[in-house]
Amino acid sequence: MKIIKLILYTAFAGVMTASLSVAAMGTYSAKLAGKEEVPATNSRATGDVVFTLSADGKEITYVLKVKGIENATAAHIHAGKKGSEGGVVAGLFAGPKKEGKFSGELAKGTITDKNLVGPLAGKTLADLIAMMKSGDTYVNVHTAKNPKGDIRGQISYKP
Ligand SMILES: [Cu+2]
Numbered sequence: 001m002k003i004i005k006l007i008l009y010t011a012f013a014g015v016m017t018a019s020l021s022v023a024a025m026g027t028y029s030a031k032l033a034g035k036e037e038v039p040a041t042n043s044r045a046t047g048d049v050v051f052t053l054s055a056d057g058k059e060i061t062y063v064l065k066v067k068g069i070e071n072a073t074a075a076h077i078h079a080g081k082k083g084s085e086g087g088v089v090a091g092l093f094a095g096p097k098k099e100g101k102f103s104g105e106l107a108k109g110t111i112t113d114k115n116l117v118g119p120l121a122g123k124t125l126a127d128l129i130a131m132m133k134s135g136d137t138y139v140n141v142h143t144a145k146n147p148k149g150d151i152r153g154q155i156s157y158k159p
Contacts, residue, residue: 027052028132030139030153038085043150045069049139053129060111060125064092065104071144072098072106078140079119079131082154087118089128133157
């Protein structure tokens with residue numbers, strides 16, 4: 001009986017460890033383009049964003065790179081499925097405005113529970129991760145010419 005209990009406990013601990021490491025692994029990313037906007041823009045800029053969840057699940061670090069963006073003013077994660085618009089849930093770039101044409105790293109940083117706003121205000125990173133995994137979030141880069149969004153990309157999960 002004791003042996004069975006020990007085996008069960010060991011198996012349970014193994015499952016817990018496996019699920020923890022699964023939660024911490026994988027990357028969340030998006031490719032941004034004008035045609036992904038709703039409605040589409042004729043922007044020829046592109047972007048690339050990668051999110052990495054820390055092992056303890058308490059921080060997401062991100063790097064947002066762009067190519068040929070003009071007068072970028074802001075960038076956020078928004079809630080919304082592909083083809084629909086939604087509110088901001090976390091900020092990525094808050095200015096100052098990048099004057100003129102810019103290619104390179106537009107922003108990088110860290111998101112924690114307290115950075116969540118709008119529909120996720122008061123919630124946790126686990127809620128944001130769940131939305132990212134189910135395709136319910138997108139990254140939007142705003143410019144002087146396209147204040148509602150110049151380039152956009154749906155965030156997807158790659159195990
Ligand atoms: Cu935005």
